[in-house]
Amino acid sequence: MKKILLAMALSAALSTTVLSTTAKADTLLGLYVGGQIWAVESSGTFGDKGNNQANFNLADQKQGSFFAAFEHPLPLIPNIKIARTTLDTDGVSTLSSNYTFRDETYVANKEIATKFDLTYTDYTLYYEIFDNDLVSIDFGITGRDFDTDIQLSNDDNSSRLRATGIVPMLYAYTNIGLPFTGFNVFGEGNFLSLDGNSLYDFQVGISYELIENLAIDVNLTLGYRATQLEIDDLDNLNSALDFEGVFAGVIVHF
Numbered sequence: 001m002k003k004i005l006l007a008m009a010l011s012a013a014l015s016t017t018v019l020s021t022t023a024k025a026d027t028l029l030g031l032y033v034g035g036q037i038w039a040v041e042s043s044g045t046f047g048d049k050g051n052n053q054a055n056f057n058l059a060d061q062k063q064g065s066f067f068a069a070f071e072h073p074l075p076l077i078p079n080i081k082i083a084r085t086t087l088d089t090d091g092v093s094t095l096s097s098n099y100t101f102r103d104e105t106y107v108a109n110k111e112i113a114t115k116f117d118l119t120y121t122d123y124t125l126y127y128e129i130f131d132n133d134l135v136s137i138d139f140g141i142t143g144r145d146f147d148t149d150i151q152l153s154n155d156d157n158s159s160r161l162r163a164t165g166i167v168p169m170l171y172a173y174t175n176i177g178l179p180f181t182g183f184n185v186f187g188e189g190n191f192l193s194l195d196g197n198s199l200y201d202f203q204v205g206i207s208y209e210l211i212e213n214l215a216i217d218v219n220l221t222l223g224y225r226a227t228q229l230e231i232d233d234l235d236n237l238n239s240a241l242d243f244e245g246v247f248a249g250v251i252v253h254f
Helices: 001-020
Strands: 030-048 061-071 079-094 099-101 104-106 111-130 134-151 157-177 183-194 197-212 219-233 237-253
Touching: 001 030, 030 099, 111 157, 134 219, 157 197, 157 219, 183 219, 197 237
Parallel strands: none
Antiparallel strands: 030 061, 030 237, 061 079, 079 111, 099 104, 111 134, 134 157, 157 183, 183 197, 197 219, 219 237
């Protein structure tokens, strides 16, 4: 209920901001699609509700994400963006003390194999607060839909936790063009701090306009991305996880 009330409050505040702000919206319909390869370094701890968290030495992996966004010239109706990110990894660790997960107790000093699969889909409604050839600023709200599958096993035990849930977050984006160069600098992020949960997912980088004409624009991107998942009881999952690293991608505008 708190999450629903928060989303409603954010939506109302966002509408008020748009009504009181003079902004230059797109004059044509626009479809953006893009993706990136992300070299992720993973760290942190996780556990289930009521038990201690532990570090399972999750491996660094190359991960993928992609998005599609639709923009229009109607000032009071938000634009929409859907993005999907995968953070699948595994690890093998030896814990220094006994650890309980899903009612299974893993004895200290024995190896535990970990399979950690996390996918989240972002549903974002946003407005172009400011938009011209040099500067673009967007602001909105995101519903982040988590789908997590964690499996632990060794010679004596095996346990699994499936956790799903939707978390509301603030969304912001800015892009600044560098005149006469074809380059832009940009930043994008989702943020939440509420009820023991602290989540952020931001990226900063540069893009280069490889193709630009009336039919299609193609931009290459390079940057740094970081995600923190400090979660207190998302469908029995507690975590303090960090994922970060460089990425390279492409964005196509029709």
